[in-house]
Amino acid sequence: MPHLLRAGDRGWLLELDSSGIAHGVAARIRASSWAESLEDVVPASTTILVTVRSRDDVARVGTALETLDVSASLAAGNSRIIEIPVRYDGADLDGLAASTGLSVNAIAELHSSVDHVVAFFGFAPGFAYIDGTPGLLQVPRRDTPRTSTPVGGVAIAGGQTVIYPGGTPGGWTIIGTTDFVAWDVSADPPARLDVGDTIRFVRL
Amino acid sequence: MSLLIEQPGLFTTLQDLGRPGYAHFGVTTSGAVDRSAHIAANRAIGNPASAATLELTLGGLVASLSEGRWMSLTGAPAPVTVDGEPVTSRAFWLPAGSTLSVGTPHAGMRSYLAIDGGFVAPPVLGSVSWDSLAQIGTPPLLSGQRVAVGPSSQGSPVAAPARVHAVTPVVDFRWGPRHNVFEQADLALFATQKWRVSTETNRVGVRLEGATLASRHGSLPSEGAVVGSIQVPPSGEPIVFLADHPVTGGYPIIGVVAEAQLWQLAQATPGMGLRFMPVVD
Numbered sequence: 034m035p036h037l038l039r040a041g042d043r044g045w046l047l048e049l050d051s052s053g054i055a056h057g058v059a060a061r062i063r064a065s066s067w068a069e070s071l072e073d074v075v076p077a078s079t080t081i082l083v084t085v086r087s088r089d090d091v092a093r094v095g096t097a098l099e100t101l102d103v104s105a106s107l108a109a110g111n112s113r114i115i116e117i118p119v120r121y122d123g124a125d126l127d128g129l130a131a132s133t134g135l136s137v138n139a140i141a142e143l144h145s146s147v148d149h150v151v152a153f154f155g156f157a158p159g160f161a162y163i164d165g166t167p168g169l170l171q172v173p174r175r176d177t178p179r180t181s182t183p184v185g186g187v188a189i190a191g192g193q194t195v196i197y198p199g200g201t202p203g204g205w206t207i208i209g210t211t212d213f214v215a216w217d218v219s220a221d222p223p224a225r226l227d228v229g230d231t232i233r234f235v236r237l
Numbered sequence: 238m239s240l241l242i243e244q245p246g247l248f249t250t251l252q253d254l255g256r257p258g259y260a261h262f263g264v265t266t267s268g269a270v271d272r273s274a275h276i277a278a279n280r281a282i283g284n285p286a287s288a289a290t291l292e293l294t295l296g297g298l299v300a301s302l303s304e305g306r307w308m309s310l311t312g313a314p315a316p317v318t319v320d321g322e323p324v325t326s327r328a329f330w331l332p333a334g335s336t337l338s339v340g341t342p343h344a345g346m347r348s349y350l351a352i353d354g355g356f357v358a359p360p361v362l363g364s365v366s367w368d369s370l371a372q373i374g375t376p377p378l379l380s381g382q383r384v385a386v387g388p389s390s391q392g393s394p395v396a397a398p399a400r401v402h403a404v405t406p407v408v409d410f411r412w413g414p415r416h417n418v419f420e421q422a423d424l425a426l427f428a429t430q431k432w433r434v435s436t437e438t439n440r441v442g443v444r445l446e447g448a449t450l451a452s453r454h455g456s457l458p459s460e461g462a463v464v465g466s467i468q469v470p471p472s473g474e475p476i477v478f479l480a481d482h483p484v485t486g487g488y489p490i491i492g493v494v495a496e497a498q499l500w501q502l503a504q505a506t507p508g509m510g511l512r513f514m515p516v517v518d
Contacts (some may be wrong), residue, residue, distance in 0.1 A: 038414035041463045041493030046414040059261070073260040075461030077485055082260075082461025088496075154263035155459055155485030158371045161263075162459070218373060219362055224262040 035103050037095060037161050043072070044084040045095055049103060052079045055153070056229035058103050076228055077153045078164075114231045115194070119145065121186050121205035121236060125175075133169060141236050143167045144208065149194060149232040157201060159216025159224040163194045163232050178204030185211045187234070196232070209234075238304045239383040239462050240352065246297025246339070250367040251356055251384070252349075253289045259362055260484040266464065270440055270479075270480045271347050271503035274312030274400075278351035281309035281328045288355030289365045291378070293348045297338040305332045306386065307353040313345025313504055314402075327399075327428035332343040345504035346438070354387035369440045370481040378383070405510040406429065406501045408494055410467065412414035412515055415457065415489035419469075423450045427491055428515055435474075436507045440481040443502050445511075449473025452489045459485040465494035465502075467513075477502050 036048040037059075049055060055076035062074050062083060070090040075082040084171070085094050121141035130137050149165030166189050174190045182188070184199030187209040196215055197203055215225055242249075252275060255268025270293055274276060276286045287428030291298070296315040309328040310317055317324040318338045319331055331337050342348055358365040358375040360452070367374040378384065416424060430448045437444040455471045466478040470488045477494060477504060478486075494502060495516060505511060 039411060039493075040414045040461075040490075041411060041465055042496045044462065044463045044493070070259050073461075075260045075484060077460040078458040080458075080460040082463070084463060086257075153459070153485065154261060156483060157262060158259075158264045158373060159262055222262070223264075223362065228261065 034100060035098065037099050039085075040082060043086075043088050043091055044082060045091070045098055047081040047083060047098055047101075049081070051081050054103065055079065056082055058101070059228065061101070062098075065097065067094060070094055075153070077155075113227070113229075114185050114233060115226060116233045116235050117211055117213045118237050119209040119211050119234045121145075121209040123187065123209045124183075125188075125206040126208050129170075129206055129208060132172065135169065136213065140170065140208065143170055144189070144194070145234045145236040149234065151228050151230045151232060152193065153228055154224070157198055158218070159226070160195065160198065161215060161224075161226045164192055165190045165232070166194055172206055174204040175206065178202050182207070183210065185213070187211055238302065238306075238358070238386050240300050240302055240386060242298070242300050242378050242380060242384065243336070243380045243406065244297065244380055245378040245382075246293050246295070248294040249298055249378045250292050250369075251289050251291040251358055251378070253364055254287050255366050255480065256362045256364040259462065263484055264362060264371060264373075265480070265482055267366045267371075267374065267480050268364065269349065269366075269471040271349065271500045273313050273497075273500050274349045274503075275351075278311040279355075281311065282307045282351055282353045282390075284351060284353065284355055284513050287288065288351065288387070288390075289358065291350040291356065291384075293339060293350060293451070294346060296339045296341045296348060298337070298350065300337050301335060302331050302333055302337075302386075303452050305330060306389070307331075308337070309351045309435060310348055311351075312348040313342035314399075315342035315348045316340040317402060324419040346505075346506055347503055352353060352386055352481045354389045357385040357387045367482050370483065378403070400500070403501075405512065406505070407512050407514050408501050409466075409498045409516045410492040410494045410513050411517075412492045415452075416491050417451060418452045418454045418457075418489045419491060420453075423452070424491070425456045428513055430508045431512055432475070434505045434507050434509045434511065438505065438507060440479055442479050442482055442507060443477045445475045445477065450475065450491065452488060454492075456487040457489055459487045462486045462490060463493060465499050467492045467494065479503060
């Protein structure tokens with residue numbers, strides 16, 4: 034049974050019991066008979082923010098969300114597999130090697146050997162938080178964020194990987210570089226990744 | 238036809254009702270920070286609410302038109318002159334070649350300048366709005382720039398009452414979604430404190446000062462946030478999210494400002510006091 038928290042005049046925050054099902058539940062919400070009342074559906078790790086266009090619909094949608102079937106069978110994401118080529122040449126690679134005791138080669142092998150999954154978007158347009166960092170590579174954010182990050186910087190923190198669009202501040206450990214463009218405002222849809230996509234980082 | 242920008246002022250951008258529906262891709266709604274003033278500016282000259290206006294932060298605009306048109310100014314009340322002659326009505330006629338000058342508002346932060354037919358620019362994801370966080374949309378206006386104007390709407394002006402800018406506004410809000418990670422004493426403090434608007438205020442949000450709130454969780458896994466969210470970072474000083482807010486955040490949100498009251502935050506000037514008043518259905 035999902036837990037429903039109020040998020041302003043026109044919003045609900047749906048709290049899920051388990052991680053890994055948010056994108057499946059969000060897809061079910063978007064496919065519901067009441068989806069036309071919705072403005073935004075924003076899945077994150079264990080929550081989904083749902084906003085309605087009109088305040089008149091907030092109670093009705095809240096009731097529908099409370100009775101939503103969020104059983105594990107809905108957890109399946111989409112079946113897309115996207116390969117992202119990475120040069121493991123990041124500025125923080127040597128520091129990560131020193132702190133983990135792993136070789137640079139082993140870090141690259143570890144990161145590129147496992148399937149990742151797009152968990153949610155945030156921070157900037159098309160900026161995907163990608164779950165799946167192997168345990169040995171799970172490091173906290175840097176104490177002092179960089180004031181600017183490189184274009185296509187592939188960076189890790191906690192259990193996630195991100196690709197920096199370039200120019201923004203950022204506190205994650207940069208392990209590599211990619212030419213993969215995750216966001217193109219002239220494309221439809223502008224985001225090349227979607228929540229639930231399986232990501233394979235391919236070592237160059 | 239077009240509006241020639243002679244002086245853009247401190248920070249002048251094109252704004253409409255923004256780009257809702259893209260938050261799951263990391264794109265926030267953006268649009269006019271004071272939506273009700275944007276809509277009122279359009280209504281005053283018969284435009285649809287979606288027509289683009291100029292959002293002026295602390296005034297300072299000097300501009301002229303290639304053809305005469307009806308215009309209107311709402312939001313932060315700023316002195317308007319046409320060829321040096323004061324304009325006192327909300328809607329006014331700007332003749333071709335005459336100089337429009339908008340001074341510094343005597344209250345509030347943001348004024349909205351609308352024109353019959355609306356301002357026109359290439360939309361990005363359905364909106365011309367400049368999103369200052371994502372850096373998408375129509376960039377801030379520069380001296381010498383021409384802003385295109387759409388065909389006259391021939392609509393009927395609708396009057397709207399002028400707003401009163403209170404010295405210490407009381408802002409309605411709704412608790413949650415994460416008020417339950419705060420102690421009762423901090424919840425009470427939030428709702429009774431006279432907060433002060435800090436100098437850190439922009440289209441993304443407004444930081445408040447005057448007290449600090451402690452939550453049981455310094456941060457949470459990132460989750461979706463709506464406009465008006467009152468986020469409490471580890472420093473304990475609340476930040477109220479405005480139009481260009483990040484779509485997700487990892488600090489607990491103690492409450493959300495009622496939409497009808499968001500204009501109070503949009504217009505709050507540094508140093509000003511304000512209080513929050515919880516509402517329930």
